[in-house]
Amino acid sequence: MTMSVKRKVRGGVALIKALEAHGVRTTFGIPGVHTLDAYDALYDSDHIATILPRHEQGAGYMADGAYRATGKPGVALIVTGPGVTNVVTAAGEAFADSSRIVIIATNLERKYLDTLEGNLHEMKDQMGVMRPVTKWAHRVMSAKEIPGAVAEAFRQVQTGRGRPVYLEIPIDVMAEEVEIDELPVGEGERTAPNPEQVAEAADLIAAANRVFIFAGGGCDDEEVSPLLRELAHELGAPVCTSLMGKGAIPEDDDCAVGAFGYRWSPESPIASLMKGSDLTIAIGTGLGVRTTAQGTMPLPTPLIHIDIDPHEIGRRYPTAVGIVADAALTLKALLEAVRAGKRPKERWSVEEIRAVREANFQPANERAERYVAYLRALREATPRDAIVTCDMTMMCYEAVRYFPVYEPRTFTFPRGFGTLGSSLPTALGAKIARPDRKVVSLNGDGGFQFTMQELGAAAHHRIPVTIVIFNDSTHTAVKVAQREAYPGRYIDVDLVNPDYVKLAGAYGITAVRAESPAALSEALASALQREEPVLIDVPIKLEQY
The missing domain is CATH 3.40.50.970 (Thiamin diphosphate (ThDP)-binding fold, Pyr/PP domains)
Structure with missing residues (x-):
């Protein structure tokens, strides 16, 4: 997808026009002498509002908060050097929690990059600071690259597992004039489930007596949440959420038992539902060691594990069927199979689930x-x-x-x-x-x-x-x-x-x-x-x- 512009502009204007083309309506950041071209372009923008935090760490968290509230990438605009080191902590949090944020920062003029000549805000390797806390990091070296680089940043941030991305633009590139005649728009790519794996999962459901569902942060989404709820009701399965999954199902729903806490404890009332089931469907969770208390959480087996990140499948629990795919697309496919007859032999009753939910909410x-x-x-x-x-x-x-x-x-x-x-x-x-x-x-x-x-x-x-x-x-x-x-x-x-x-x-x-x-x-x-x-x-x- 592209948007036509056709005009000669400075790199800072090209950046802001590219952000506008991606539907960005707010940027979070503190202007500095290295970001003047971008902020001058923001002055003329009819579409993007600026929010002025008091510290770049705040800018990163604000962008993260915007994402967590909407599912749309938040954008932080950061100055060279200390601005970048200030935002790293917020980027690390976003990385760990799978938040989709776009961090755009300036750097020194191209001839001074990584040279340690005694310039203001210089660093030995600014890109190297950001790579460990982002899934994609890129530096543009000419103004004509800016629209395409912004599009790629948005494609990357919206594809696969949510992580921050980082785009770096030297200050002389911000000032460089360029003629742009189109603005490419990067769109996320969704991974559909393998039909054969969905069929295998459906067969496991049909062979089970009772099903237990564990929902992680990948389910805390307006599209996924109603599908999760539908699947639970079709199967008569209790839904327990991880900390990051809270909100994936209303915690007063007939199939909800809530979250067991900050980390698993064997005294949890929810253990009875795990031990009374003989199949787990885990969706949108890495089943990490903090969540599962070093893998001691007694998830029923076999395990159907659905997650967008292939590195999480089978790492801590043996997996009978591992589906690396978009949660919403996978739940739609599973629901179709279940409604065609692939149901477990028994259901947990509303009363049994309610008793555990009420016990879980008691101190x-x-x-x-x-x-x-x-x-x-x-x-x-x-x-x-x-x-x-x-x-x-x-x-x-x-x-x-x-x-x-x-x-x-x-x-x-x-x-x-x-x-x-x-x-x-x-x-x-x-x-x-x-x-x-x-x-x-x-x-x-x-x-x-x-x-x-x-x-x-x-x-x-x-x-x-x-x-x-x-x-x-x-x-x-x-x-x-x-x-x-x-x-x-x-x-x-x-x-x-x-x-x-x-x-x-x-x-x-x-x-x-x-x-x-x-x-x-x-x-x-x-x-x-x-x-x-x-x-x-x-x-x-x-x-x-």
């Missing part, structure tokens, strides 16, 4: 009960379709099991890389991309300080996100780990925090303090009615040392 112990009180308050005040972004914090770890989610793309978590501080900028990106949804950012007090400067972006653009900080003046997860491994030997885990209400006030952001679950529910319900950013500071003491 496992008195400690969990303390957290669940706050999670119930959050759920009570939050609309069913609201987007909730999590940080690496204790409340969010417990939310994986105890906070029910009802729609795809409404629960985000920095699962793979485990970065602190992602929640606030991820929420801002999600709200920019989905202005029709309420967005709530959940934070710990320690992690919040990694990116709290993005309160400036929230205030600047008046982005109506509600920011909740669970505040115990501690890096709690680490202190708990020290308690378990080295009792009484606590070091560098207790914090001196700012007054978050006053901090928000310094930005002109409305802020309140909620000192109980009931107060949190009331404050959150009120905040979500306002078309402005609101911060809620929640003092807690939920751990015992």
Whole structure:
């Protein structure tokens, strides 16, 4: 597909026109002297809005949040050198969590690339910094290459497993004039399932007594979710999700049992469904060691494993049928076979599944009960379709099991890389991309300080996100780990925090303090009615040392 333009422009204009051709409507980034040509072109753009974060790490997380909320690639525009090193952490998170983001950065003039001549922002190998955290990295060396390179970046980012991609443009290429007469548009390629493998999978389903479905992040999608639900109902199969799969099926559906938690535990009520089944269909999950507790999760065998990434098939669990294909296309094919008669001999009853679901949502112990009180308050005040972004914090770890989610793309978590501080900028990106949804950012007090400067972006653009900080003046997860491994030997885990209400006030952001679950529910319900950013500071003491 191409779009005709036919005009002589500078490389910066060619870049922005190419982004417009791909439907980009927002870029996240901080302008610098090396990106002036691109930003001058953005000044004239009638289609692309710019969001100004306060740090390039925030730009990366915002692009990631935009993707997670919509399924459409987010775009970060980054300056040479320190801008690139700043965005690497967010790129690493996107890589680990299979997020589709496009990072575009400048570099020095072509004659100075990788030469260490004493220039501003120079690096020994800027491309080498980005390659480990992207699936595709490319440097253009002339302005005429820009439209094609942008098209290839979008083809790459939308094809196969989601990962970030990186495009680098030297600053003199940005300034170079070029005549462009067409703008190619890169489109993703979808992999259809092998019909013979679908038939093998259908035969296994027909031979089974009862089926168990495990749904990962590849199912947390508006197209895949209803197909997953249909398959579960056709088979009478319970659906358990991984952390990344939360939202793939409404967690009050007759076939849903929820997610078992941050990682597998043999005490999980869901174990009874696994042990009572004799076939697993795993969809859109790598069955990674963190999810499966080093492969100890007792998935029933045989295993049908469906994933877009061939490297995940058979790595941790023996696979009877491994289908490397698009989840939606594969589920459609399986549904056709099932409706033609390939059903298991028995169904799990609605009552059996409900009993496990209800047990799974009950606090496992008195400690969990303390957290669940706050999670119930959050759920009570939050609309069913609201987007909730999590940080690496204790409340969010417990939310994986105890906070029910009802729609795809409404629960985000920095699962793979485990970065602190992602929640606030991820929420801002999600709200920019989905202005029709309420967005709530959940934070710990320690992690919040990694990116709290993005309160400036929230205030600047008046982005109506509600920011909740669970505040115990501690890096709690680490202190708990020290308690378990080295009792009484606590070091560098207790914090001196700012007054978050006053901090928000310094930005002109409305802020309140909620000192109980009931107060949190009331404050959150009120905040979500306002078309402005609101911060809620929640003092807690939920751990015992």
